[in-house]
Amino acid sequence: MTSLRMLTLLSAMLASVLGAPLSHAQSGKPVKIGFSVEAMKGERWQTDLNSFQARAKELGAEVISSDADGDDDLQFKQVKGMIKAGIKVLVLLPHDSQKAARMVDAAKSAHVKVISYDRLVQNSDVDLYISFDxxxxxxxxxxxxxxxxxxxxxxxxxxxxxxxxxxxxxxxxxxxxxxxxxxxxxxxxxxxxxxxxxxxxxxxxxxxxxxxxxxxxxxxxxxxxxxxxxxxxxxxxxxxxxxxxxxxxxxxxxxxxxxxxxxxxxxxxxPIPIQAATAAEAAVHLAKGEKTNADGTTDNGKIKVPTILLKPILVxxxxxxxxxxxxxxxxxxxxxxxxxxxxxxx
Incomplete structure (x- = not known):
């Protein structure tokens, strides 16, 4: 192989690596995922967060979480802090599904993917919605x-x-x-x-x-x-x-x-652990530029959001x-x- 051909091949390989979505293996650092919770009251959302963090850790991702205590402005501030910290994907459980559109806008302007968790953010460019029907x-x-x-x-x-x-x-x-x-x-x-x-x-x-x-x-x-x-x-x-x-x-x-x-x-x-694990897996997929397992869409007033709806159980x-x-x-x-x-x- 001539030196010119070798140089061309190495250049192509380098361009390919630099252009590919970063994963843990490629960057040497775990993918950062933000999980913004509207209010950590009662046992429900703590269970979601614990399950999400456990699955994300298994997948080699780092989770930055926050509790907005039911305050829309505080949640917005926390989301902006996560974006500044370098998250690749924002998992957003909004306090107000209308006001949360500004949080999605902030994330998208920073090229951060957004998963609307359990509650669908209205009138926004959400990448994925995960909830129960x-x-x-x-x-x-x-x-x-x-x-x-x-x-x-x-x-x-x-x-x-x-x-x-x-x-x-x-x-x-x-x-x-x-x-x-x-x-x-x-x-x-x-x-x-x-x-x-x-x-x-x-x-x-x-x-x-x-x-x-x-x-x-x-x-x-x-x-x-x-x-x-x-x-x-x-x-x-x-x-x-x-x-x-x-x-x-x-x-x-x-x-x-x-x-x-x-x-x-x-x-x-x-089955909340399933919902949380599904969200963690989808977040890692989105961070790597991969497809999720969405099997339908939900209209949020602006776009038809790719959706994963899980099955509830009567008790x-x-x-x-x-x-x-x-x-x-x-x-x-x-x-x-x-x-x-x-x-x-x-």
């Missing part, structure tokens, strides 16, 4: 309750007005209830959104609903477990706990205990052991510690 969750919640109580007064406690996913849940619940409402079998006596999905707000809503209906309530469609627990506390204070059906979502420990006790009717379990007292316990999401020992001798799950 919220419409399916709302359907599961409403169908389970109406099968048990096809007649009576219903109370709806929806999630945050700043979360578009809360509206999806609520709309699907109403879609299931509407034929019963039209026939006069079901009457919605209270219906409202809840600031930041706060259990304390749900508690107040439930107290007001009990007073307005004089305790004549068949079911409470609470969109998540935190709000379900708040509603159950209000029901308990009026000697209605266990007499009124209550839905939930997330399979939080407190709600699983309530289900075993009979004060909550059901929850929807979302009742009958299948606690074969769902959340079997998966290791909740420990049987922890559940039984909150139960009386006669309520123990064996």
């Amino acid at each position: 919220r419409a399916e969750i709302g359907k599961m919640q409403a169908e389970y309750l109406v099968n048990l109580a096809p007649k009576g007064n219903y109370v709806l406690i929806a999630g945050s007005p700043n979360d578009d996913g809360a509206k999806v849940l609520h709309d699907k619940q109403m879609n299931i209830l509407q034929p019963y409402i039209d026939r006069g079998d079901i009457k919605v006596t209270a219906d409202g959104y809840t600031k930041d999905w706060m259990p304390s707000e749900a508690y107040v809503h439930m107290l007001e609903a009990i007073d307005a209906s004089q305790g004549n309530i068949a079911a409470v469609l609470a969109s998540n477990d935190g709000m379900a627990v708040g509603a159950i506390q209000a029901l308990r204070e009026h000697n209605l706990a266990g007499k009124v059906l209550v839905s939930g979502q997330d399979a939080d420990l407190a709600s699983v205990i309530c289900i075993a006790q009979g004060t909550q009717t059901m929850t929807v379990y979302k 009742t007292r009958d299948n606690i052991k074969t769902t959340v316990v079997q998966d290791g999401f909740q420990k049987l020992k922890d559940i039984n510690q909150g139960l009386s001798a006669g309520q123990q799950i064996n």
